[in-house]
Amino acid sequence: MLRRPRRNRKSEVIRELVVETQLMKSDLIFPLFMVEGNSIQQEITSMPGIFRFSVDKLMDEIHECLQLGIKTFCLFPAFDDKYKDKYASISHHPDNFYLKAIARIKKELPEACVMTDVAMDPYSSDGHDGIVENGKILNDETLEVLGKMSLAQAQAGADIIGPSDMMDGRVEYIRELLDDHGFIDVSIMSYTAKYASAFYGPFRDALDSAPKSGDKKTYQMNPANIKEALIEAEMDELEGADILMVKPALSYLDVVSELSRASNLPIAAYNVSGEYAMLKAAGEKGWIDGEKAMLEVLLSIKRAGAKIILTYFAKEYAKLNV
Numbered sequence: 001m002l003r004r005p006r007r008n009r010k011s012e013v014i015r016e017l018v019v020e021t022q023l024m025k026s027d028l029i030f031p032l033f034m035v036e037g038n039s040i041q042q043e044i045t046s047m048p049g050i051f052r053f054s055v056d057k058l059m060d061e062i063h064e065c066l067q068l069g070i071k072t073f074c075l076f077p078a079f080d081d082k083y084k085d086k087y088a089s090i091s092h093h094p095d096n097f098y099l100k101a102i103a104r105i106k107k108e109l110p111e112a113c114v115m116t117d118v119a120m121d122p123y124s125s126d127g128h129d130g131i132v133e134n135g136k137i138l139n140d141e142t143l144e145v146l147g148k149m150s151l152a153q154a155q156a157g158a159d160i161i162g163p164s165d166m167m168d169g170r171v172e173y174i175r176e177l178l179d180d181h182g183f184i185d186v187s188i189m190s191y192t193a194k195y196a197s198a199f200y201g202p203f204r205d206a207l208d209s210a211p212k213s214g215d216k217k218t219y220q221m222n223p224a225n226i227k228e229a230l231i232e233a234e235m236d237e238l239e240g241a242d243i244l245m246v247k248p249a250l251s252y253l254d255v256v257s258e259l260s261r262a263s264n265l266p267i268a269a270y271n272v273s274g275e276y277a278m279l280k281a282a283g284e285k286g287w288i289d290g291e292k293a294m295l296e297v298l299l300s301i302k303r304a305g306a307k308i309i310l311t312y313f314a315k316e317y318a319k320l321n322v
Ligand code: PBG
Pocket: 117, 118, 119, 120, 121, 129, 164, 165, 199, 200, 201, 202, 203, 204, 271, 272, 273, 274
């Protein structure tokens, strides 16, 4: 035998020398959920270890994460039903607690990099990412709402805007609006290939944002398709996106890999709530080693081609100090 691949696995040192993929804390973005109020920290039943925070508690959490080396946070607001309407008006209203929290974080913890979510669902009485009219989601009318929301978030101090709505043309619409208002330095991480997935369940519990009727299949992508992801990627690039995201991550590693070959932009993958819940549940039951499985999952997402990983494991990973 001339070739013995096992020689490169013979010791820890050799294995480290030949390692092809290394995960770093700086690859990770930590999604955080927020509620209005004070001194609130409610654990999400289907996401052990993940909480809804009021702004005061959120500041503590972000501070702690910064110390651990996690520097980018993707914030999602849970709004009470009383604020929700057909046009998601509260999303760009100055009284909105989410916008106020962003401003406070950027003022008191300026080293925190803040990513915001742009979609109507947390603010919409219909629970959809766009305006619903006679059971249909209106694309072009929705862009106006998304634009106002993005602008309000940029004004509050967001570093990265994350349109997660999957309306056509929204990246260009948002980019132009931001530029027209002088926000040329605000980045856009587009949810480029966001699939209509069963893995968002725990997130919708966290925000109470599930659609009141129908599903999201007329805007989120069919899990059967990958060429379509390339079309979305091509459009988002032309429309001025800075980073392209694939979501969910684990059932779509082929999409991550394909996009990382097709585009020169950095690729991100969202290790979503259902993926987190699965691992946590099996780990709690003792059916898998939760910590090892987490490391393997995060590594696999990076190996597939994602430079950036949005994951609810970010803090736990950082605490391990591996
Ligand atoms: C909403 C949005 C969703 C997620 C991020 N932004 C849910 C959805 O589209 O229904 C899911 C994140 C997760 O499951 O962790 N636009």
